Amino acid sequence: MKLKVIHILDIFPSKSETFVINLILESIEKGYSAQILANRILNSKDSSQESLLLESGLYKNAETFNPNIPQNKLKRILLAIKVLLYNIRYMPVFFKTLNTKRYGLKAKTLKMWFQASIFLKYREADIFHAHFGKNGKLLSEMKDIGAIKGDIITSFYGYDTFSTDNDRTYFKNYYKSTFVTSNNIVTSSRYLFNNLICLGVPEHKVLINPVGVNIDLFRYRNRVYSNRxxxxxxxxxxxxxxxxxxxxxxxxxxxxxxxxxxxxxxxxxxxxxxxxxxxxxxxxxxxxxxxxxxxxxxxxxxxxxxxxxxxxxxxxxxxxxxxxxxxxxxxxxxxxxxxxxxxxxxxxxxxxxxxxxxxxxxxxxxxxxxxxxxxxxxxxxxxxxxxxxxxxxxxxxxxxxxxxxxxxx
The missing domain is CATH 3.40.50.2000 (Glycogen Phosphorylase B;)
Known part of the structure; x- marks a missing residue:
């Protein structure tokens, strides 16, 4: 039986994040089942790897975890009830999303309620891999309410590790649950690792793993210099x-x-x-x-x-x-x-x-x-x-x- 990995992205596809797609395609080649959940899904033409996405089926099967929620309050409540009835056995999960003290505006607007309904479809997946810290935060919330059961890996790639003296306390609190819930934290350089240390990451959980190059695509070519x-x-x-x-x-x-x-x-x-x-x-x-x-x-x-x-x-x-x-x-x-x-x-x-x-x-x-x-x-x-x-x-x-x-x- 294939291990099922759910990849959580902000934008899919993204021209600047080809390394994520390369990893996912490599995992499929090695026998893993892969599914993409993204905050926003763009046209496949927005990718520099369009043919790969279409051939692999990644684009066709990608789903957003940020569904359209009715602006009208009554319609929103009626839709929430409909979603609950469809997932009635998970009633405790939905009621945990209403904790405004813990989840703030996401609870008040029912956004987390609807997000939970999407993650419940993948509840039994083996692994959830968050790409970028804020998606690790989302997974920690989904794990907290019981919407997902699998292990969590969170990859930090750059801006998501950055803090200043003025906002460091905020980010320490923001990522605290992410660091606790994630089984592993991955980052791509010693510089980013040091940034994460400032935010309180448990060192024993961190793997420094540089983002790699597709050397079969980026082939060597000898250069000839002439005057310019x-x-x-x-x-x-x-x-x-x-x-x-x-x-x-x-x-x-x-x-x-x-x-x-x-x-x-x-x-x-x-x-x-x-x-x-x-x-x-x-x-x-x-x-x-x-x-x-x-x-x-x-x-x-x-x-x-x-x-x-x-x-x-x-x-x-x-x-x-x-x-x-x-x-x-x-x-x-x-x-x-x-x-x-x-x-x-x-x-x-x-x-x-x-x-x-x-x-x-x-x-x-x-x-x-x-x-x-x-x-x-x-x-x-x-x-x-x-x-x-x-x-x-x-x-x-x-x-x-x-x-x-x-x-x-």
Whole structure:
């Protein structure tokens, strides 16, 4: 009999969370039964892995745990009664959802009542895997009222580990039940683990398991350098990703007389600000911004370039990059890295072997590091080969997935 695993997601599908789908598909291949429950379900075309989702049946069978609830109070109550009658043997579960002192507005509006009715359909599943902390919180509530019985694994990937001195007490209380109820906590870097320690996570429950790369998709390709260094940065266009500093680096290199081409790939709020900066610095010939696309498009662009610039920095709120999966993906194809020493990114680079790690925000030192590849082009190939080996040994998604499957067992 197959072990049944229910995966709890916020948005499905999501272009930026391909690693979750890779894990789920790997588990199916290894004989597990998988079901997705998501807060919001988008069109399959919103995924960069549409064909995989359709072929596997994951998209067809996905269900939302956030059903439409009537705004009209009377209609809401009548529907709640109907749901109760349909699940009458679980009456105690439903009445526990009405604890306003414990569950607040979710209890008062009957939202938790309706959520419980959905989770009850999967009550006998063996394992519930929450992807991101707030979904672990939801599972702890469902376990508390008896809507589910199985073991819980909660994976924290980045922003969900972050707290400041001002809000740390709030998040400690928020995640307290999650840490207690979860049989295992998974996170992807030592940096994120340290964030969780600040929130009171029990250390013995934590597995540090980096998000892996599909090395069969992100294949190695030898680079040939000729007169112009092609550099790329891939990521959401937000302040934390630091693409504005990448533009400054290109300006320095141009002023030094070097022939460079810089591609920024992604979508986000900083798009127009970056365009304005490129025009102001007269770098339209040197810099191109491409809107984000499928994995195939990402690969196509990676293969065109010699060097990956990882410009992520601490943002105004104090948040940093949790791991930087794209750094591992780039190295898998044979691209060396130049990155800032920020968050979990340095854990994804073998310093001075597969790339250079620079003091955060130091654009002159970053430009100096890039300059080394122009003056010594052989570094592109030698570091690129080391980068591929480094990823195969440390960020292979099949190995990383096996670590999670061992938890399932």
């Amino acid at each position: 260094l092609h550099i790329i940065t891939i990521g959401r266009l937000i302040r934390l990703k630091g693409q504005h500093l990448g533009i400054d680096v290109i300006k320095i290199l141009k002023d030094r007389g070097y022939n460079v081409q810089y591609t920024i790939m992604g979508d986000g709020d900083e798009y127009h600000a970056l365009i304005d900066k490129i025009e102001k610095l007269e770098l339209k010939e040197e810099i191109t911004i491409l809107k984000g696309g499928s994995q195939e498009k990402v690969l196509e662009e990676l293969y065109k370039n010699h060097l990956f610039l990882m410009t992520s920095i601490k943002d105004d709120l104090g948040r940093e990059e949790g791991q930087g999966l794209v750094v591992a993906e780039a190295q898998s194809t044979g691209i060396p890295i130049v990155c800032f020493n920020s968050g979990g990114v340095p854990e994804t680079v073998l310093k001075n072997k597969t790339g250079f790690v620079i003091e955060e925000g130091n654009i002159n030192e970053m430009a100096n590091a890039v300059e080394k590849f122009i003056l010594t082009p052989d570094l592109i190939v030698s570091m690129g080969k080391d980068a591929r080996c480094f990823v195969e040994e440390n960020f292979n998604n099949k190995i990383q997935s096996q670590n999670i499957l061992r938890l399932y067992k």
